[in-house]
Amino acid sequence: MRIGAVFFCLLFFPGFLASQIEETVLDTLPVATVSSQKDVTIDRLRAIAPLQTIEAAELNRYDNTTLLAGMNRVPGVRFEERAPGSYRINIRGGSLRAPFGVRNVPVYWNGIPLGEPGGDVPLNFLDASNIxxxxxxxxxxxGDYGPGSSGAVLLRTEQPLAQRGIxxxxxxxxxxxxxxxxxxYTGALAKNQLLQVRSGYQRTDGHRDHSAFSRLTLQSTLHLRGRPNENDGKTSSTNLHALYTKLDYELPGGLNPEQYAEDPTQARPGSADKNASIHYHNLLLGLNHVAEKDRLSNESTVYATGFYFDHPFNFDYKREANLGAGARTRxxxxxxxxxxxxxxGELRLQYRNGQNFENPDASPGALNFSDETYSRLAFGFVEAAYAYAGWTLDLTASTSGLRYAVDRTFSADGNTGLTDFExxxxxxxLRLGRQLNERHSVAISLGExxxxxxxxxxxxxxxxxxxxxxxERGNNLEINYGYAVNEAFLLQVNAYQYRLRESISSFRDERGxxxxxxxxxxxxxxxxxxxDWTIRETFPxxxxxxxxxxxDFSYKEYERDGEDFSGQAIxxxxxxxxxxxxxxxxRGGLYAFLMHTYVDEIPLNDANDVFGEAYHLLRLTLGCRTGRFNLFLSGNNLLDERMSFGNDLNPQFGRRFFQPAPGRNWQFGVRFR
Structure with a gap:
């Protein structure tokens, strides 16, 4: 019997459970976008769910030019950066099919769904100043975050505070x-209205040939806080977010083993001549409203977005204009x-007008094809939670539908017309948890x-x-264990088995x-x-x-072109x-942070005969906080190891597997709060 059927049976026949409920469960459930403290207590949630929170100090501790160091602290998460600005998030192997951007991982920013209805998320629209x-x-x-099989990422910006100024x-x-x-900058417009403006600019020449990067972000947040009504106990707040991003970065391309061994800083031949690169202009507007009255709470979001995309590549030239809108409520x-x-429920709509050209001289040549594409994602979800004497039961179910309609208005081969895909x-x-005592808790979950x-x-x-x-469809069985000694020591252990059917894998043709x-x-x-262990709470x-x-990820059954890859590592x-x-x-504001990361060798193709080498990544930050100023010096890859933060998988021709990471590098700066 499918898990969905079991859920609905339990949902509509809760009588046999209701008599056993004693304790509140309001503080034990993950929330997609709710900011109310009644709805989520992170410390308790860690004990029963595979959730981890990364605060701003942890994100920026070593290098706030990228999320790589902060995100990769989370076990089971691999944040990849194949070139400056080219990001992927791999949660339990869930985004291995993505050539660029984020896929199979729903991402929300301040309650606003990021990305397209189908799940493509250009995370590089965001700067560290926006998170x-x-x-x-x-x-x-x-399914309460929509279709996805490996997890979700919730990004948040602090609400503007009453203090004014820069x-x-x-x-x-x-x-x-x-x-x-x-x-x-934060300024007060009225008694209950605050306006905050954030800006971030970043550029680099890149650690490889043809790998320059620049990004400008402008964010504004208008915070409207409703006045609490003592008569009816109602509270509310509204945030209007606007984000503009201008993003440009060059694509050096993958190297074959011989090129990688000879000079890892070189670009793929032809990348510079054809100006392989990506250029974006993006605007996102979102209105987020949170209201709470007695036992009822609601969070609703509406948003609109649009971007222009210009992408010359080694073999073609791509241009697109995109308009999107959507809404979400819980x-x-x-x-x-x-x-x-x-x-x-949630609804996402998108219209995309895209053309693909030849690329003879780093400019659009003859038109290959032109498409008008309409995308729609709609999903609804229900949830229920119960508790009794330390036991908690959490059930969630969702149904979703995704549709693409591609109207090919021109094609060089003459094949035009409308193609529907739905x-x-x-x-x-279903998750069952048990708080054994003040320190120990366990949970078991079964999910689709x-x-x-x-x-x-x-x-x-x-x-x-x-x-x-x-x-892709699959079933996940998971056991969680949590151990906590006040705030001094926190331990979380997750063990899981995920069986996936119709897994989507990627490969590259002879053009790349x-x-x-x-x-x-x-x-x-x-x-x-x-x-996480606080060894000493007083100075030092x-x-x-x-x-x-x-x-241990492997193909259970996989045969391609007459070759059987069953049993091979993914x-x-x-x-x-x-x-x-x-x-x-x-004392005196001095501080130091040292981080060592070991990554085992990684198979790069289905045959498992090419591997990315294992590496040790060492980072160090030294700094001094004096008053409101923070002076710092950071070093990355201090052992100067040859490595990659993201590879190309299964290239069919050319064996261009490798996207080299930077060698030893340094950063220094000052921050004022």
Whole structure:
């Protein structure tokens, strides 16, 4: 019987459970966008769910030019950066099929869904100045964040505070021509109205030939806080967010083993001549409203977005204009102190007008094809939570539908017309947790994953429309254990097995174009451990953080072109990853942070005969806080190891696997708060 059927049986026949409910469960459930403290207590949530929160200090500790160091602290998460500005997020192997951007991982920024209806998320639209906190959920979520099979990422900006003026000003410089500047201004418009403006600018010449990068972001937040009504107990707040991004970065391309060994700083031949690069102008507007009255709470969001995309590549030239809009709402109602129910839904719409040209001389040549594409994602979800004497039961179910309509108005081969593609899916998740005592807690969960093809997987760069591509579907069994001693020591252990059907894998054709196919069944076994220990709370303060991930991902059944890859390791996943982070704070404002990351060798193709070498990544930050000023010096890759933060998987021709990372590099700067 499918998990969804089990869920609905339990949801509509809760009587046999209601008599056993005693304790509140309101503080134990993950929330996509709710900011109310009644709805989520992170410390308690860690004990029963594979969720980890990264605060701004942890994100920016070593290098706030990228999220790589902060995100990779989370076991089971691999944040990839194949070139400056080219990001991917891999949660438990869930984004291995992405040639660029983020896929199969829903991302929300201040409650606003980021990305397109099909799941493509250009995370590089955001600068570190736009993010104050990250929450990472690992494993199928039950669909309350939409289709996805590996987790979700929730990005948040702090609400403007009452203090006025300029703050959070930073200037940073470093190796490879790095320059970064950011700042923040807050002003009061009225008694309950605050306006905050943030800006961030960053540029670098890049650590490889043809790898320059620049990004400008402008963010404004208008915060309107409703006046609490003592008569009816109602509170509310509204935030209007606006974000503009101008992004330009060059694509050096992948290297074959011989080129990688000879000179890892070189670009792929032809990349500079054809000006392989990406250029974006993006505007995002979002209105987020939170209201709470007695036992009922609601958070609703509406948004609109548009971007212009210009992308010359080695073999073609791509231009697109995109318009999108959507809405999301979530209601929660506490029937009593013992149990709660909720429901919500989301709608995303998008229109894209795109042309693909020849690229004879780094400019658009003859037109290959032109498409008008309409995309729509709609999903609804329900949830219920119960508790009794330390036991908690959390159930979530969702149904979703995704549709693409591609109207090919011109094609050089004469094949024009309308192509429709639609997929639907229903998923559910059930989690049972037990608070054993003040220190120990355990949970077991069973969940389903459903991940349809993204638009860039259905409609690929060379013009094909893959109507035979099937959604990924899978079942996840997971056990969580949490141990806490006040705030001095926190330990979380997650063990899971995820069985995926119709797994989508990527490969490259003879031109280097990324294509996609279903790869049969896979089995993904994993173990994640994270521990945070405050060794000494008085000066000198000493803190130790460590995380470890073990992954055993393999093809259960996969045959391609007459070759059987069953039993082979899935490319792109390191079997072992270890992080060790030691921090100390001395009197007088002096501080030091040392981080060591070990990543095991990574198979780069289905045959498992090419590997990315294992490496040790060492980072160090030294600084001094004096008053409101923070002076710092950071070093990355201090061992000067040859490595890659993201590789190209399964290139069919040319063996261009490797995207080299920077060698030893330094940054220094000053920050004013």
């Amino acid at each position: 104050d906190r990250v929450e990472v959920l690992r494993g199928p979520t039950g 703050s959070d000003v930073e200037l940073r410089s470093g190796s490879f021509g790095l320059f970064r500047a950011q700042g923040r 209601y929660r109602y506490a029937l009593s102190d013992r149990w709660r129910i909720g429901l919500g 997929v639907r899916g229903t998923v559910a998740r 994953g459903f991940s349809p093809p993204t638009l860039d997987e259905f409609r690929t760069n060379e013009g094909s429309l893959n109507v035979t591509l099937q959604p 174009t990324q294509l996609f196919r279903n790869a049969g069944r896979t089995v993904q076994n994993g173990l994640e451990v994270a521990a 303060k000493v803190n130790l953080f460590t995380s470890y991930a073990y992954t 490319p792109g996943v390191a079997p072992h990853t270890l992080n060790l982070e030691l921090g100390t704070q001395l």
